[in-house]
Amino acid sequence: MTEEELRTLDAHWRAANYLAVGQIYLLANPLLTEPLRPEHIKPRLLGHWGTSPGLNLVHTHLNRVVRARAHQALCVWGPGHGGPAVLANSWLEGTYGETYPDVSRDAAGMGRLFRQFSFPGGVPSHVAPETPGSIHEGGELGYSLAHAYGAAFDNPDLVVACVVGDGEAETGPLAASWHSTKFLDPVHDGAVLPILHLNGYKIANPAVLARLPEAELDELLRGYGHEPLHVTGDDPRAVHRSMARAMDLAFDHIAAIQRAAREDGCQERAAWPMIVLRTPKGWTGPVEVDDLPVEGTWRSHQVPLARVREDPGHLRELERWLRSYRPEELFDTDGAPSAQVLECVPDGELRLGASPHANGGLLVRDLPVPPLERFAVAVDKPGGTMHEPMRVLGGLLERVMRDTAERRDFRVVGPDETASNRLQDLFQATGKAWQAGTLPVDEHLARDGRVMEVLSEHLCQGWLEGYLLTGRHGVFSCYEAFIHIVDSMVNQHIKWLKISRSLAWRRPVPSLNYLLTSHVWRQDHNGFSHQDPGFPDHVLNKSPDVVRVYFPPDANTLLSVADHALRSRDYVNVIVAGKQPCFDWLSMDQARLHCARGAGIWEWAGTAETGTEPDVVLAAAGDVPTQEVMAAAQLLREHLPDLAVRVVNVIDIARMQPREEHPHGMSELEFDALFTRDKPVIFAYHGYPWLLHRLAYRRTVHPHLHVRGYKESGTTTTPFDMVVRNDLDRYRLVMDVIDRVPVLAGRAAPVRQAMEDVRTRHHAWIREHGTDLPEVAEWTWTS
């Protein structure tokens, strides 16, 4: 590297550092055209300085290598709380001003850049949806590397750099993410270049990886499948040289691996390069403050000089700090960055802040979802046949997988359960991504597979988020109970989408589609620990503009719901459906109509005349509850034929909410037409019963709403015993009706007793035989 090039890199880095400090501190006087005064300082000093100089260094050197090679790149900034750094770089390269014209690349724009940071009405302190070039918030740590891999899959020309902080490296999801090396295909995927930034400290503690002997750390990283390149130092010139060399070596190494795989057909898994960057936390900031060491310690994590407005000493120190970057060399009098500063910055879409991959909606193509009729099950009459809904859906997904074989923009992820969840038809169209060793007995493994199975819900979620945010499509199939493992990740994704939707420049990306199966009612092998239907409760606290929750009751409704989800944008769609044989209730046409309405009366199932008020409403959401409601309706028809029963089925659970609270919410009129205003409603719900009350508490009929659902009672037992234990069974539902319909008064007492009796008989039977009562196991619907 020439001395001149080093000077340009250093100038860029100093400019970025200056701008980062300015954002944290300055309300005015951005170019220090006059001595700093207290009124130039923000009244509340918020932000994170500690990680910023390291991020700036990485950005400067990514600029250099991307420009030199004209190579498409994206960067995932794991320490996203170093927002000032990424914002500074975006402003320098011009993408910020192009996205937000009032924050222009001049003194006025610089002033706005500074003022808006962490300021009311401004921008968040973290990398966020508002930040050009970003697909990763970095607030909740742990997901950067998984996001980077998700972005790299099926993007063969892309290098995704990923800064991993040594704090984040301690998290479980990040620790698991290193093994993504076993799932990255050097032929069809791009490359991920992890940059482990060891600045030594978290908020208040040293970081584990920063305190390992280097030999031990290298063993760890090689054990992860990487070849580490070390860049260590606190002398900027030496570090610039070392970092430039490491970047070149890494990009060369990546190119060599890809060439070997793509041109020479090499099948060996290579050790991918990575960079270990050791620089001081808060580098170039105050060395000491109030006689305590700050640079290179945890004390530089947030705001190193905290009392700048009140303490003239701190104010002087800040001014010295800012001037140490020699802003007069970096910006002209109008505040525009000098040519030297911009020398390393690449052009156009090669700029990290301008990559279309970071605004995936620009690149997305509609998924070729085939006509559902090809996969629909024939339904001549309701309940006459049974299918495994997930297996039927597997046929549709197989077709989508097949039809995207060239485009490669669709993946299915899951924790080792694709076949267990009955989606095995997918393996007719693609394999399971796998780059580690294979044995002859293995099945369906493929270096270029687009089904991704790893026993980590975190990895599944992180990979898929990265894949979607870069404009591709996907589905996550998961055991229902264990999707809570990613509760906090989906929180962050929903928050991301909520904000993205408010930004016109962010184009809509494909929805995150969950298929939750192996659900609470059918944990025959696993029992209590595998029973938790609470994910809808969790997501429904989040933005209603983003969240959709569906309970298709059979195969054709599942097809219709999936069709809608696969075509949709910017949603999180939660689809809860069983994998066990389930009655087919609706033909494909009926299913479409029912799904479009989201909830409706199944007139053929009840005894109430069309257009008349029923005596009672029996409602269901979910496949098992629907079966029990149908059986209860049949029992009522048989035993109490003059009772006017209306059967309602709800697929889209948000329809229960008022319109003001969720865009899918029913109007009062619609709701009352379905559920009446004052008749008893016995609602059999798939999950925790309280959710229905939380959704429907404002409805007129609410005082008459009685919900049955899972109340945390389970073990390894028979399917019917599960519903009995939780009072969701057909006999209990009939008893609920009898207990709540006044017109029945005493005359239904014998029926009620008969229901009690059969439940007692059930109890004895399953303890003796270990199976369900024959009348339950063999029950079918008769209309």
Place this chain on the structure above:
Amino acid sequence: MTEEELRTLDAHWRAANYLAVGQIYLLANPLLTEPLRPEHIKPRLLGHWGTSPGLNLVHTHLNRVVRARAHQALCVWGPGHGGPAVLANSWLEGTYGETYPDVSRDAAGMGRLFRQFSFPGGVPSHVAPETPGSIHEGGELGYSLAHAYGAAFDNPDLVVACVVGDGEAETGPLAASWHSTKFLDPVHDGAVLPILHLNGYKIANPAVLARLPEAELDELLRGYGHEPLHVTGDDPRAVHRSMARAMDLAFDHIAAIQRAAREDGCQERAAWPMIVLRTPKGWTGPVEVDDLPVEGTWRSHQVPLARVREDPGHLRELERWLRSYRPEELFDTDGAPSAQVLECVPDGELRLGASPHANGGLLVRDLPVPPLERFAVAVDKPGGTMHEPMRVLGGLLERVMRDTAERRDFRVVGPDETASNRLQDLFQATGKAWQAGTLPVDEHLARDGRVMEVLSEHLCQGWLEGYLLTGRHGVFSCYEAFIHIVDSMVNQHIKWLKISRSLAWRRPVPSLNYLLTSHVWRQDHNGFSHQDPGFPDHVLNKSPDVVRVYFPPDANTLLSVADHALRSRDYVNVIVAGKQPCFDWLSMDQARLHCARGAGIWEWAGTAETGTEPDVVLAAAGDVPTQEVMAAAQLLREHLPDLAVRVVNVIDIARMQPREEHPHGMSELEFDALFTRDKPVIFAYHGYPWLLHRLAYRRTVHPHLHVRGYKESGTTTTPFDMVVRNDLDRYRLVMDVIDRVPVLAGRAAPVRQAMEDVRTRHHAWIREHGTDLPEVAEWTWTS
């Protein structure tokens, strides 16, 4: 090892394998005293065979080494779905029959052991609370190693073996757990002996670690801080010899490390031994079934022969399989294990199923919680002073930490936030556990520290669970939003406690206490991604016998709640409290009384006369909502002095539920006395407002309940702007009152307009100044 010893080990292993297969298949004929017939077979074949022979091998060899050395040991069975193996071993060693006398160590007991497994009314298929010797369910994978470390901390004489399946090893939490080596003190803690069991497959896929070249795997494990010992093979005799040698080497190595640290004062972090066990999945089971390879493949994961009742060929194959263990050599005609089988089994409490550490309630001592008066803040009048509640609590915790210095049975865990959460007084009593490298600039690190900080909520939770379940005490302090990271872990812990409480032989263990702070309303540095108050929603779906959620509104109430939590058993206590300065409302005596009631009228804060019905109830739960309600009450007193306002404060949120749904639920009478039956109730709640409706929907006053809370609107902004954005601010609350109290009719319109005006002024002010309105920032309560 002598040939005779090898024979005894193999006999024990074969016996355990026989019993494992028997549990999965047999309903009768346990000793095969007659040829197998279909009616001897369970009608539903449930369970997991694949991992069982490996677990049996580990148990056999742990027996041997524990007996030979008379060394206290515990084992955490990561693949807990291999329940048949652990149950088999417990039955063999006699602990099962001692715990459950009807499952005796004879033919009748063996029959019951087989029948009950995964059978209605029987026992779950996984290792579970019902299993003697267990502290770990192993259903949701990922937490075994963290649990093992938790058990080992402060148990210097204990070796905690931990079987990690190669499936589980792919999870994030497990991947992070390996670094627990940097937190284990060889002087004061016991040892953890990880046994990584590479049987090659998960449900349907090869496992990543099983398919790494051995050299790469060794680098990884050495990078984790371990010295791996390899045991590989499929010839039982060779594997027995190799496994016995590895166990001896590991125990010798552990003893040497401990001796060096304890006797020689060695300060070097040693590489702890671990065992890598490579044996076939489903070892000794059917080699092929229906012409497909099964032993050594994923096809042996659950039930290798699936149609035993229907297919005579399968039935014959099962009988051949069972008889291959030569049961006639292993059990006498009464079904009792032979002396040879029991030769390796240790005595008494050394048996793995009998360890008191696995039934921690046997060992627990009450925590020395000091009198609260020493730490209470003086409150002459409400709202006259401010304190940081968490800092006040830190004083109490410091005292507890100090008073347990000898006992070492109290730890505080958190993700790098103890000081940030204002609990730094703890460091006067102890350090932060740390065994990695140190630098002169570090503070508070100590090899024997009992504050544990690692940037992994999973590790914090896993360590603490292991610590509590072995009879010690602890607190987990966490940023409120990020506790969702462990949603699924707390699910499992609550399920564990729920079942444990129903087992008389399981003694109560200390509660899991969460301090959730840095909460939604004060994310000044971090903004939207750090805002989620939904953890109470999550845990309140779980067993009400276990779950408690508290919102102390000030320092003294926090002390009182914490006191209760630290003394309690078998609960999950969620305490939500701020770390920022907060008004002191109650004296210590008042706080105790208020906490004991869980909810109460603050008569001094309202204008309604004691014993009279108010016009409106203003209620709050949480510190920030309490402040806003108090300010609203003051505004109402000032502007509408003749309005009878009652102020209610709720600490224990479950009090809102009906008594039938939660043991803390208020009776109807109590509830109505607090909230009235028909007056408007404006409730300012800390979290998502819908939770209150879900809890209180059955209350008479519910139609008049209007809840304000966090509705997912946030960014980096001022504290008061946060409440304004979410309509929880004092001015909005006053408007709510005006809108809902009929007696005010039109006459309050000017007041309402004044409230609107100040909100408009706020909006302009913060966008200009970046700070809150002076009248808000400087507000104090005047009575």
